[in-house]
Amino acid sequence: xxxxxxxxxxxDLNLMPYAPAFEIQERILHARMAGRIAPTIxxxxxxxxxxxxxxxxxxxxLSSPEHLRSLGxxxxxxxxxxxxxxxxxxxxxxxxxxxxxxxxxxxxxxxHRLEDVLMALLERYDIDTSKKDAYPGVWxxxxxxxxxxIAVRHGFxxxxxxxxxxxxxxxxxxxxxxxxxxxxxxxxxxxLGRSPGMADIKSTLKSVLEKTFSLRTDLISWQALRLExxxxxxxxxx
Amino acid sequence: xxxxxxxxxxxDGALEVTxxxxxxxxxxxxxxxxxxxxxxxxxxxxxxxxxxxGTLKEIIVSAGTKTKIGTVIGILAGE
Numbered sequence: 001x002x003x004x005x006x007x008x009x010x011x012d013l014n015l016m017p018y019a020p021a022f023e024i025q026e027r028i029l030h031a032r033m034a035g036r037i038a039p040t041i042x043x044x045x046x047x048x049x050x051x052x053x054x055x056x057x058x059x060x061x062l063s064s065p066e067h068l069r070s071l072g073x074x075x076x077x078x079x080x081x082x083x084x085x086x087x088x089x090x091x092x093x094x095x096x097x098x099x100x101x102x103x104x105x106x107x108x109x110x111x112h113r114l115e116d117v118l119m120a121l122l123e124r125y126d127i128d129t130s131k132k133d134a135y136p137g138v139w140x141x142x143x144x145x146x147x148x149x150i151a152v153r154h155g156f157x158x159x160x161x162x163x164x165x166x167x168x169x170x171x172x173x174x175x176x177x178x179x180x181x182x183x184x185x186x187x188x189x190x191x192l193g194r195s196p197g198m199a200d201i202k203s204t205l206k207s208v209l210e211k212t213f214s215l216r217t218d219l220i221s222w223q224a225l226r227l228e229x230x231x232x233x234x235x236x237x238x
Numbered sequence: 239x240x241x242x243x244x245x246x247x248x249x250d251g252a253l254e255v256t257x258x259x260x261x262x263x264x265x266x267x268x269x270x271x272x273x274x275x276x277x278x279x280x281x282x283x284x285x286x287x288x289x290x291x292g293t294l295k296e297i298i299v300s301a302g303t304k305t306k307i308g309t310v311i312g313i314l315a316g317e
Contacts, residue, residue: 054258054278082281100248107248107282136281151283152248154271159283 006102008039010206010217011225015045015089018076024222025095029158031229032097039102040225041209041217042095043202046087048073048168050175053082053149060084060176073171080159082149084175090167090187092201095160096209100152103213107152111136113212114161118146120208121163121201127191140191143184144177164188166195241289243312245277245305248284255279257311259301266294268314275301275311292316 011028013021021044031037050061050073060083061068061075068075073088087093096114100106105113115131118138122129122145129138129145138146146163166189177183189195210216245255255277262274268288275286292314299311 053281054276054283055256055280079276079283107284108253108279111282149281151285152246153273153285154287155246155248 005210005214005216006039008041008215008217009037009220009225011040011042011220011222012202013042013044013222015047018046018049018051018074018078018087021046022078025097025158027229028097028225029153029156032099033154033156037225037229039099039213039215039217040097041206041215042097044093044095045089045091045198046093048086048088048171050075050084050086051078051080052076052084053078053080056083058084061174062176063174068174071171071174073174078159080149080151082147083177085147085149085162085177086167086171086175087162088167088171090165090189090195090198092163092165092198092205093160094163094205094209095158096213098157098213100155100157107150107157110157111148111150114148114150115146117205117208117212118148118161118163120212121205122146122188124204124208125188125192125196125201127188140186143186145186145188145191147177163201165198165201239316240295241292241314241316242310243274243286243289243294243314245286245307245309245311246284247308253279253307254304255282255284255307256304257299257301260297260312262294264294264297268292268294274314277305277311286311288314290314290316 148161164187172185272288277284295315296313
């Protein structure tokens, strides 16, 4: 029997600071929980920032606040799972706002499915990666190329994964990434000696994500999505 | 009536989670679906939500404690 693909949205925020981008994610999550918005995949690149997840510690940031300020790197505590990581230009952050009941997975299975998505994506660029049982994420040998960290509220997922396309890898040397000291981090650009281009990667990712989660997403702007959420708010419906 | 507050069964039952924080305190009035606590594995944050309108009567598993999916971590006195 052919499975019908659910309709969803593909929201590309491009480059913006972490905090306002996360506010957008929270607004969409609440609209999702209220049944007002279809599954939405949010993509973004962030201005340089170290985020500390719920399992994390500031001790895993190895640089002083003054030094970080001089480099223009912010530090934020956030509500995803995991420890410290770096986000910055050249790193693609993807947050699928799905419902676990729709995709027939529990949270743990979903997290590992995101790793599968990343591995399938990277395979399209002839990059052969693997998973490690004790260390979630996607690895090229002993170097991490993508990190996962999800959150679930009422069965609705948020946060997701970050893929190092061509970020400044030096920034990772200022932290114990994911709480692991001396962990190697790599990127697509470092592996291939060039970057295929963010637009190309997003397009490939769209096809892999849609196939994995039986979705068919339409590109939408934040302005258009916000308008749709506002128009359908319960207050307006009376 | 009293309701059990449980770590939601949205992850593998054998998964060990840590109750990282209680968002509400004993005696707080809450609405059904409101966040009460956060539990995490290494890479997953699960929100524990109120099963009904009522008052948070008892915190059984305190913040910082490791536990399992499905564990009763508190009691809610329903309205």
